[in-house]
Amino acid sequence: MEEIKELLQQDNLAGCKAYLENWLPSELAELIVESDDAERAFVFKSIDRERAFETFESLDVNLQKSLLDVLPSRQVQLILNDMSPDDRTALLEEIDPELLNRLLKLLTPKERAIALSLLGYPENSIGRLMTPDYIAIRKHWSVRYVLDYIRENGENSETLNIIYIVDERGHLIDDIKVAEILLADLNTPIEKLIDGKYTALSVTDDEEVAIGVFKKLNRVALPVVNSSQTLLGIITIDDVLQLAEEETTEDIQKLGGVEALEEPYMEMPLPKLLRKRAPWLIILFIGEMFTASAMSFFENEIERAVVLALFIPLIVSSGGNSGSQAATLIIRALALGEVTLKDWWRVIRREIVSGLILGLILGVIGFLRVAAWATFTNIYGPHWMLIGITIGITLVGVCTWGTVMGSMLPIVLKRFGADPATSSAPFIATLVDVTGLVIYFSIAATILSGTLL
Amino acid sequence: MEEIKELLQQDNLAGCKAYLENWLPSELAELIVESDDAERAFVFKSIDRERAFETFESLDVNLQKSLLDVLPSRQVQLILNDMSPDDRTALLEEIDPELLNRLLKLLTPKERAIALSLLGYPENSIGRLMTPDYIAIRKHWSVRYVLDYIRENGENSETLNIIYIVDERGHLIDDIKVAEILLADLNTPIEKLIDGKYTALSVTDDEEVAIGVFKKLNRVALPVVNSSQTLLGIITIDDVLQLAEEETTEDIQKLGGVEALEEPYMEMPLPKLLRKRAPWLIILFIGEMFTASAMSFFENEIERAVVLALFIPLIVSSGGNSGSQAATLIIRALALGEVTLKDWWRVIRREIVSGLILGLILGVIGFLRVAAWATFTNIYGPHWMLIGITIGITLVGVCTWGTVMGSMLPIVLKRFGADPATSSAPFIATLVDVTGLVIYFSIAATILSGTLL
Numbered sequence: 094m095e096e097i098k099e100l101l102q103q104d105n106l107a108g109c110k111a112y113l114e115n116w117l118p119s120e121l122a123e124l125i126v127e128s129d130d131a132e133r134a135f136v137f138k139s140i141d142r143e144r145a146f147e148t149f150e151s152l153d154v155n156l157q158k159s160l161l162d163v164l165p166s167r168q169v170q171l172i173l174n175d176m177s178p179d180d181r182t183a184l185l186e187e188i189d190p191e192l193l194n195r196l197l198k199l200l201t202p203k204e205r206a207i208a209l210s211l212l213g214y215p216e217n218s219i220g221r222l223m224t225p226d227y228i229a230i231r232k233h234w235s236v237r238y239v240l241d242y243i244r245e246n247g248e249n250s251e252t253l254n255i256i257y258i259v260d261e262r263g264h265l266i267d268d269i270k271v272a273e274i275l276l277a278d279l280n281t282p283i284e285k286l287i288d289g290k291y292t293a294l295s296v297t298d299d300e301e302v303a304i305g306v307f308k309k310l311n312r313v314a315l316p317v318v319n320s321s322q323t324l325l326g327i328i329t330i331d332d333v334l335q336l337a338e339e340e341t342t343e344d345i346q347k348l349g350g351v352e353a354l355e356e357p358y359m360e361m362p363l364p365k366l367l368r369k370r371a372p373w374l375i376i377l378f379i380g381e382m383f384t385a386s387a388m389s390f391f392e393n394e395i396e397r398a399v400v401l402a403l404f405i406p407l408i409v410s411s412g413g414n415s416g417s418q419a420a421t422l423i424i425r426a427l428a429l430g431e432v433t434l435k436d437w438w439r440v441i442r443r444e445i446v447s448g449l450i451l452g453l454i455l456g457v458i459g460f461l462r463v464a465a466w467a468t469f470t471n472i473y474g475p476h477w478m479l480i481g482i483t484i485g486i487t488l489v490g491v492c493t494w495g496t497v498m499g500s501m502l503p504i505v506l507k508r509f510g511a512d513p514a515t516s517s518a519p520f521i522a523t524l525v526d527v528t529g530l531v532i533y534f535s536i537a538a539t540i541l542s543g544t545l546l
Numbered sequence: 547m548e549e550i551k552e553l554l555q556q557d558n559l560a561g562c563k564a565y566l567e568n569w570l571p572s573e574l575a576e577l578i579v580e581s582d583d584a585e586r587a588f589v590f591k592s593i594d595r596e597r598a599f600e601t602f603e604s605l606d607v608n609l610q611k612s613l614l615d616v617l618p619s620r621q622v623q624l625i626l627n628d629m630s631p632d633d634r635t636a637l638l639e640e641i642d643p644e645l646l647n648r649l650l651k652l653l654t655p656k657e658r659a660i661a662l663s664l665l666g667y668p669e670n671s672i673g674r675l676m677t678p679d680y681i682a683i684r685k686h687w688s689v690r691y692v693l694d695y696i697r698e699n700g701e702n703s704e705t706l707n708i709i710y711i712v713d714e715r716g717h718l719i720d721d722i723k724v725a726e727i728l729l730a731d732l733n734t735p736i737e738k739l740i741d742g743k744y745t746a747l748s749v750t751d752d753e754e755v756a757i758g759v760f761k762k763l764n765r766v767a768l769p770v771v772n773s774s775q776t777l778l779g780i781i782t783i784d785d786v787l788q789l790a791e792e793e794t795t796e797d798i799q800k801l802g803g804v805e806a807l808e809e810p811y812m813e814m815p816l817p818k819l820l821r822k823r824a825p826w827l828i829i830l831f832i833g834e835m836f837t838a839s840a841m842s843f844f845e846n847e848i849e850r851a852v853v854l855a856l857f858i859p860l861i862v863s864s865g866g867n868s869g870s871q872a873a874t875l876i877i878r879a880l881a882l883g884e885v886t887l888k889d890w891w892r893v894i895r896r897e898i899v900s901g902l903i904l905g906l907i908l909g910v911i912g913f914l915r916v917a918a919w920a921t922f923t924n925i926y927g928p929h930w931m932l933i934g935i936t937i938g939i940t941l942v943g944v945c946t947w948g949t950v951m952g953s954m955l956p957i958v959l960k961r962f963g964a965d966p967a968t969s970s971a972p973f974i975a976t977l978v979d980v981t982g983l984v985i986y987f988s989i990a991a992t993i994l995s996g997t998l999l
Contacts, residue, residue, distance in 0.1 A: 117743055119762065151764070240693070243728045253725035254707040254766065271724060272706035275696045290570055308791070309572065311604075311784045313707065313766050330783065331764045338761070341794050342878055348801060349874020349971060350867055358879040359889065363896060367903055370871050374945075377867050378908050382915060384859035389925060395855050399848050402855040406837035406862050406979050413863075414803055414830050414972040418823050421802020425795055426811040436812065443816060450820055455831050462835060472842060492827075518802060518971040519867045526859050 097128065101135045109139040116140075118147035125152060130163045137164055146175040154187050155360055161188070161196065170199040177251055178204075179224040179332055182211040186221070219303050220296040222336070223317045223326030226250050229257045230283060232266060237279040252329050255314045258287055265324040267291050268316055293318045296325050300336055305430075307333045344428060347512065348421065350377065350519035373519070380523040384409070387527050391534040394546050400473055400480060401537055404459075405530070408487055411455055412495035412529040413522030419444055419499030420521045424513045427503060437504050444500040445493065452492030456485035476544050483533075483540045490532045495525040550581065554588045562592040569593075571600035578605060583616045590617055599628040607640050608813060614641065614649065623652040630704055631657075632677040632785055635664040639674070672756050673749040675789070676770045676779030679704045682712045683736060685719060690732040705782050708767045711740055718777040720744050721769055746771045749778050753789055758883075760786045797881060800965065801874065803830065803972035826972070833976040837862070840980050844987040847999055853926055853933060854990055858983070861940055864908055865948035865982040866975030872897055872952030873974045877966045880956060890957050897953040898946060905945030909938035929997050936986075936993045943985045948978040 100109040113121065113136065121144065125133055137145050137160075149157060149172050161169055173181060173196060185193055185208060197205055207225060214220025226249050230239050239256070247253050256274060258266045267287040277286055293316045294303055306315060307330055314329045343353035352369040354361060361369075388395070388405075395402050423440065426432035432440060460481040467477035499521045503513035538546060553562040566574070566589065574597065578586055590598050590613075602610060602625045614622055626634060626649060638646055638661060650658055660678060667673025679702050683692050692709070700706050709727060711719045720740040730739055746769045747756055759768060760783060767782045796806035805822040807814060814822075841848070841858075848855050876893065879885035885893060913934040920930035952974045956966035991999060 240728065244730075247725065247729050250725070253723075253728055270706075271728070272700065272703070275693065275706055275724070276700050277697075308787070313783070330766070334761070334787070338882070342882065345798060345801065345878050346874060348798065349870050351871045351875060354875070357882070357884040358875050359884055359892070363899060366896075367900060370868075370900065371904055371907055374864075374867055374871065374904055374908065375911065378860070378864055378911060381860045381863045384863075385856045385915075388856045388859070392852055392856070395848075396852045399845055399852070399855075402848055402852075402858070403838045403841045403845070405855070405858050406841070406983065407831070407834045409859050409863075410834045410837075410866075410972075410976060410979060411827075411831055413975070414827055415823075417802050417970075417972050418804045418827065421799060422804060422807070422811050425798045429791070429795065429810070431810040431812055439812070443819075446816060447820060447823065451824055451827055454824055455827065458828065458831060462838075517870075519863075519870050522866070522975070523863060526863060530859065 097124070097132050097136060101132055106135075106139060109135060113139050116144075118144055118151055121148040122151045125160075126156065130159075133160060134163050134165075137168060142171055142175070146172050150176055150180055153357070154184055155356060157184050158187055161192065166199065169196070173199055174201055174204050177224055177226065178207045178211055179222055179251070179328075181208060182221055183332075185212060186216070214296065217300050218296070219294050219298050219300055219317055219328065220325070222300050222303065222332055223296070223328050224251045225326045227257055227314075227316075227324075227327040228253060229259045229263075229324060231260075232258050232282070232284045232287060234283050235279065236274055236277045236281045236283065236286075239274055239283060240279075251327065252314045255312070255327070257316055257324055257327070258283060259324050263324055264322045265291070265293055265316055265318050268314075291316065293322070293324075294328060295320070300333075301340070303328055303333055304337045304340065308337075344424070344514045347514035348424065348517045350374070350517045373517075377519050377523045381526060383527045384530055387530045391530075394534060394538065397546055398537075398541065401483075401534070404484055405533070407459070408484070408491055408533050409526040409529045410522075411488055412491035412525040413518075414495070415448060415451055415492040416495035416499030416521035416525045417518035419447070419496045420503055420516050420518065423500045424503045424516065427507060427513050432504075434504060434508055437501070440500055440504065441497065444496045448493035448496030449489065451496065452489035455492060456488040459488050460485040476541070479540055479544055483537045486540070487533045487536045490536065491525070491529045494528060494532065495521070498525055498528075550577070550585050550589060554585055559588075559592060562588060566592050569597075571597055571604055574601040575604045578613075579609065583612075586613060587616050587618075590621060595624055595628070599625050603629055603633055606810075607637055608809065610637050611640050614645065619652060622649070626652055627654055627657050630677055630679060631660045631664055632675055632704070632781075634661060635674055636785075638665060639669065667749065670753050671749070672747050672751045672753055672770055672781065673778070675753055675756065675785055676749070676781050677704045678779045680710055680767075680769075680777075680780045681706060682710045682716075682777060684713075685711050685735070685737045685740060687736050688732065689727055689730045689734045689736070689739075692727055692736060693732075704780065705767045708765070708780070710769055710777055710780070711736060712777050716777060717775045718744070718746055718769055718771050744769065746775070746777075747781060748773070754793070756781055756786055757790045757793065761790075797877070797967045800967040801877065801970045803827070803970045826970075830972050830976045834979060836980045837983055840983045844983075847987055847991065850999055851990075851994065854936075854987075857937055858986070860912070861937070861944055861986050862979040862982045863975075864941055865944035865978040866971075867948070868901060868904055868945040869948035869952030869974035869978045870971035872900070872949045873956055873969050873971065876953045876956045877969065880960060880966050885957075887957060887961055890954070893953055893957065894950065897949045901946035901949030902942065904949065905942035908945060909941040912941050913938040929994070932994055932997055936990050939993070940986045940989045943989065944978070944982045947981060947985065948974070951978055951981075 096112055200208060211221060228243055228247055228250050254271050255268050256271055257268050260266055267289050268291045269286055273286050292310060296317050296319050314327050316324055317326045317328060318324055346353050350373045354369055463473060463477055463481035463484055467473045473480050502516040506516055507513045549565055653661060664674060681696055681700055681703050707724055708721050709724055710721050713719055720742050721744045722739055726739050745759060745763055749770050749772050767780050769777055770779045770781060771777055799806050803826045807822055916926060916930055916934035916937055920926045926933050955969040959969055960966045
């Protein structure tokens with residue numbers, strides 16, 4: 094880092110070239126992340142075309158975008174033309190239309206056609222994710238011929254790990270691991286190796302479908318076809334991995350009561366970050382206002398027995414916590430497919446029992462707390478036993494209620510086509526707070542009427 | 547499903563064989579999941595050895611374990627011997643020692659040696675994850691010879707997508723994509739294709755290291771070496787994918803305030819599920835008890851101005867919510883490596899500003915709420931303006947405090963070697979609740995003294 098700074102100040106390009114000669118693209122990428130714009134341009138000027146492209150491709154899209162402005166357009170042109178179509182599409186989708194047009198002009202006519210056709214599919218569709226660089230062979234070819242064909246034509250393929258077999262109209266017949274070709278006798282016709290059993294993705298499907306299929310099938314690449322089974326491209330596992338990670342990040346952020354950031358936390362400008370955080374916080378705040386309304390109904394009770402107010406945070410938070418637990422478990426189980434909508438009845442039965450038992454545990458602890466304090470101080474007055482019972486029973490009620498709400502809300506959201514992760518811990522807590530107060534004061538009114546109330 | 551039941555009742559094995567003849571292993575696996583033990587044994591009896599093994603291997607470890615009891619031991623033997631060593635190790639690790647010994651005896655001497663050597667590495671180490679089934683070649687071989695060698699020896703390799711080059715003592719020299727071999731002229735010596743730049747995993751490293759390297763490097767397999775660079779095995783991406791998903795699930799569950807389940811929700815017996823949920827709920831409950839203690843300090847204030855009690859849930863939840871947001875964002879950013887420990891100063895500056903702005907927004911809304919109600923009702927009395935100001939200022943303080951705590955706690959936990967995900971939404975909320983109350987009543991005492999208090 095310091096070395097680059099110094100070489101840049103001396104404008105010593107040859108020195109920088111020598112210094113970076115043996116760096117791997119992954120090391121260069123780390124260097125780029127830590128550099129400023131001038132240093133970045135200098136580093137890219139100092140490395141050969143192939144490493145420049147490999148380094149660029151391993152950076153994240155936001156950094157790639159900012160490099161487009163920093164690098165000389167000749168270099169941008171070389172890099173863009175070298176990039177694999179799927180990674181390029183991911184980049185082109187991110188930039189604004191004017192720059193997009195400028196960049197598309199830098200592409201060779203062939204690459205431009207590919208880019209445009211890839212950009213023609215709806216956003217988040219499998220069509221955007223696929224690459225047209227694959228090897229397609231015919232079933233009457235021999236293994237020997239296929240190996241020769243790959244040697245001649247495989248140069249730009251995204252992967253040679255899986256080979257595709259198509260008929261004369263380009264319809265997909267089968268896919269086959271290159272391992273099978275490598276293990277077969279050279280004179281074997283491909284026909285003998287195929288079993289016609291393959292899984293293809295549809296070009297218009299959502300990319301989430303691809304994630305699901307990859308997780309299930311344990312393949313490094315999958316073919317993409319249109320409605321008439323014509324092979325259009327392939328999707329490789331590295332792109333899906335990245336996508337799956339982004340989706341998980343969105344889920345986790347939603348669980349924390351934030352809108353999905355869609356950008357790394359550190360790189361996000363503060364105003365944009367706040368726009369992602371404020372709406373949910375405001376919605377939750379407005380929801381939570383109902384607690385004030387609920388409590389004003391019970392103002393008289395509180396006035397007569399201020400001691401009741403002392404336990405409010407304890408009780409509402411217990412409902413919220415048990416609800417968060419249940420919601421988190423169910424949301425993740427839904428995401429992994431361990432729980433489906435039709436399991437709702439089994440889930441609710443389990444969760445009612447869980448809520449009752451967990452509530453009972455907390456209720457006993459709560460009662461003991463009141464009893465212990467009452468033994469050594471006079472804080473709860475002569476009716477401490479009734480207060481303890483009120484707290485105990487309320488905790489059973491609130492925990493059960495929180496658990497049931499927390500487990501059912503994700504299922505209900507999913508049932509109506511919404512994202513279950515929206516029922517985040519804060520959301521459940523807010524929902525349970527209002528009802529928790531009503532449960533608390535109703536039980537208190539019943540048990541304490543005639544004594545404290 | 548119904549068909550299997552019927553065939554089983556008729557004990558019609560031939561019928562079942564015919565019925566299942568064209569089923570893919572993935573379809574069979576789904577059938578197995580939905581079947582009971584008797585049906586499972588019947589299905590396995592009806593399918594050929596290869597599909598039996600493929601179906602078995604695609605099931606999850608818990609189901610595999612239960613099948614070990616259901617299937618005849620001859621079939622268990624065939625399946626275990628066919629399994630890839632890494633998947634077998636994953637299974638053997640799960641079962642109790644007595645059954646483990648029984649199963650190890652079912653293995654051929656060669657497979658047993660492999661299993662034992664794999665089981666010799668510490669749990670969660672890369673050694674447990676690796677498979678010794680790979681192709682190793684020598685650098686003076688020609689491409690033609692390598693292709694012949696693969697054809698002869700590649701049958702049992704876990705992957706042929708990457709080929710390893712070792713020296714005469716078995717030390718790793720390089721790894722090379724099979725694509726490069728396929729694209730090279732048949733007479734090229736391997737030497738010409740290698741660049742000596744490879745990334746190897748250390749056999750004693752934790753498996754989390756493997757996840758990180760795979761995410762960064764975009765490879766389908768990585769070599770595993772010991773301290774003297776001897777190639778011991780390889781790790782393939784499918785095993786790492788599964789592992790990464792399990793780690794994410796654990797993170798998400800911790801974020802929801804539950805211990806990591808380590809088993810699918812639906813398959814977990816209720817008592818075990820409760821043992822994962824109760825401890826955190828109890829810890830949080832005990833933590834939250836301090837709210838009752840904190841409030842008893844302010845009992846006099848509440849008695850004099852019950853109206854203050856009405857806003858308690860609103861205020862503590864706002865602190866908790868802003869803390870949850872910050873904690874979730876930072877925990878995920880830490881997990882993805884977007885934020886590192888040395889960024890703490892940048893994070894705290896951002897979060898103080900964020901907390902102040904978010905608090906100001908909520909404070910204004912809170913003030914307006916009090917003002918609006920005061921206009922139409924007499925609920926807040928003549929001093930409604932002072933109450934509104936108290937609420938507004940408190941919200942600014944509580945949100946800022948919650949945001950700072952939420953963002954710093956994960957970093958502090960990580961600094962001391964703990965898992966940042968432990969600072970879950972419920973945990974932060976509990977922590978902020980107690981301090982939130984102190985902030986609230988201190989501000990109230992300052993502003994309202996002489997009027998309401």
